[in-house]
Amino acid sequence: MSQPFDVIVVGAGTAGVPAAVAAAERGLHVALVEAAGDIGGTLVLSGGSISAAGTPMQNAAGVEDSTDKHFADALRINHGTGDHVLLRAWIDRAAGMIDWLLDHGWTCTPFEPVFAPEHDLYTTPRTYRSTEQGFSLIGAYRNALAPLVDSGKIEIFLNTRVRDLIVEDGVAKGVIATCGDATVELHGRAVILTTGGFSGSADHWQKIHGINPLRYHIDTVVGDGMDMATAAGGATWYEDTLLPSFGGTRNLNAPASAWMHSVINPLVRPPWEIYVNSDGDRFMPEDEGIIDQRERAIMRQPGWTFWVIYDEKARRESPALFKWEPEQLEELFAGQDTDYVRADSIADMALRCGLPVDRLNATIDLYNRGQAVGSDMLRRQHMPSPVAEGPFYAVRHYGFSICCYPGIRVDHDLRVVDREGRPIAGLYAAGEAIGIGFLGHGFLSGGIVSSAVTLGLRLGREVLA
Numbered sequence: 464m465s466q467p468f469d470v471i472v473v474g475a476g477t478a479g480v481p482a483a484v485a486a487a488e489r490g491l492h493v494a495l496v497e498a499a500g501d502i503g504g505t506l507v508l509s510g511g512s513i514s515a516a517g518t519p520m521q522n523a524a525g526v527e528d529s530t531d532k533h534f535a536d537a538l539r540i541n542h543g544t545g546d547h548v549l550l551r552a553w554i555d556r557a558a559g560m561i562d563w564l565l566d567h568g569w570t571c572t573p574f575e576p577v578f579a580p581e582h583d584l585y586t587t588p589r590t591y592r593s594t595e596q597g598f599s600l601i602g603a604y605r606n607a608l609a610p611l612v613d614s615g616k617i618e619i620f621l622n623t624r625v626r627d628l629i630v631e632d633g634v635a636k637g638v639i640a641t642c643g644d645a646t647v648e649l650h651g652r653a654v655i656l657t658t659g660g661f662s663g664s665a666d667h668w669q670k671i672h673g674i675n676p677l678r679y680h681i682d683t684v685v686g687d688g689m690d691m692a693t694a695a696g697g698a699t700w701y702e703d704t705l706l707p708s709f710g711g712t713r714n715l716n717a718p719a720s721a722w723m724h725s726v727i728n729p730l731v732r733p734p735w736e737i738y739v740n741s742d743g744d745r746f747m748p749e750d751e752g753i754i755d756q757r758e759r760a761i762m763r764q765p766g767w768t769f770w771v772i773y774d775e776k777a778r779r780e781s782p783a784l785f786k787w788e789p790e791q792l793e794e795l796f797a798g799q800d801t802d803y804v805r806a807d808s809i810a811d812m813a814l815r816c817g818l819p820v821d822r823l824n825a826t827i828d829l830y831n832r833g834q835a836v837g838s839d840m841l842r843r844q845h846m847p848s849p850v851a852e853g854p855f856y857a858v859r860h861y862g863f864s865i866c867c868y869p870g871i872r873v874d875h876d877l878r879v880v881d882r883e884g885r886p887i888a889g890l891y892a893a894g895e896a897i898g899i900g901f902l903g904h905g906f907l908s909g910g911i912v913s914s915a916v917t918l919g920l921r922l923g924r925e926v927l928a
Contacts, residue, residue: 476504478894478919479657485923511593514909515557541903569603579908635889660867661686677721701900707862743822748843767862870898
């Protein structure tokens with residue numbers, strides 16, 4: 464089967480749907496091709512936080528903000544890294560993107576800007592929490608797509624995985640995909656790769672970073688866009704940039720991934736626990752408030768893993784560490800899962816965790832001595848109680864990935880480029896397919912989703928202009 468289009472968008476996720484909609488609204492005939500059975504991509508996993516400066520929500524709340532302030536905040540948080548031109552291109556257009564989402568029924572709750580303590584804080588509240596997390600955006604996307612699909616301006620191909628680009632004389636002119644046993648050949652004047660990153664591919668992780676951490680991912684996001692772009696002569700970038708999220712636990716329903724099941728952020732819940740690595744040593748002040756420092760600390764630990772250790776008094780008196788119901792937590796400690804250990808003695812706990820007994824005993828003794836006099840060797844400030852009352856508890860936590868920093872290299876017009884920086888005619892990319900490295904070596908609150916939607920819209924409005 465062969466069909467002609469103006470634009471072929473590969474991936475109906477965070478950046479792909481806005482690109483397709485914006486292009487179709489200009490009168491272009493668009494094919495939107497998605498490997499999964501529905502639109503949305505990784506938005507089904509996303510918290511749906513979005514950041515932007517100069518929005519209706521800020522104006523209604525009396526918050527004074529500007530794109531200059533947003534840009535300065537971004538450079539402070541990412542330590543001046545990333546691609547400043549693309550970073551600015553997102554920030555300058557983000558408020559307009561919010562207007563576009565609102566026009567299509569997106570809602571946030573509360574309807575005001577907030578600070579987001581899961582990442583290092585902006586100086587101004589400019590993060591917006593989607594009402595139903597990523598599904599709020601998917602709902603807005605359905606509203607935007609419906610009239611364009613009904614009019615025939617957009618044709619959606621679900622359960623259709625693009626395998627190859629059609630490149631003739633150095634120009635991208637279409638794609639070859641499979642849908643079940645059928646081969647689908649789509650021709651167009653431009654191809655936009657919005658396939659997401661490579662989170663679902665252990666091979667890509669091993670090849671690029673030399674590790675295979677726990678990952679929060681969907682199975683259709685496996686680096687297809689990067690593979691197709693490089694096969695067509697395109698380059699990649701930010702392979703040396705990497706930062707995990709801090710303190711996930713294994714997702715009990717999907718052992719290959721992890722998520723935040725514990726309240727381990729000291730800005731939300733000051734810790735009663737201590738953290739020890741596989742050597743039985745503490746490796747950071749547990750109440751370190753700079754999120755970037757916490758994330759980099761876990762990268763220095765073997766396997767990006769550590770044990771959160773506490774005693775019966777902490778279990779009884781501290782604010783809840785886990786988001787699970789007490790009955791579910793009890794099942795974990797009473798079961799066979801080796802990530803959840805309860806023991807009557809520190810020595811027994813160490814043995815069951817695979818930690819050196821003498822070293823762990825010394826670590827806990829040293830912490831307790833400092834706690835008794837209010838002077839911790841690692842300069843921890845919040846020390847409400849020693850680790851002294853049995854039974855003792857240990858839960859393995861991880862640094863884990865929710866996104867990919869490397870991706871397809873693009874120029875400032877989002878054209879895919881080769882190693883010399885020369886654009887490949889007709890080939891574009893946006894969203895996590897280009898990686899989040901251009902945002903800098905750090906996490907900007909609401910930046911991943913916001914930049915993907917914004918730059919997707921930009922591509923749809925400019926491609927084949």
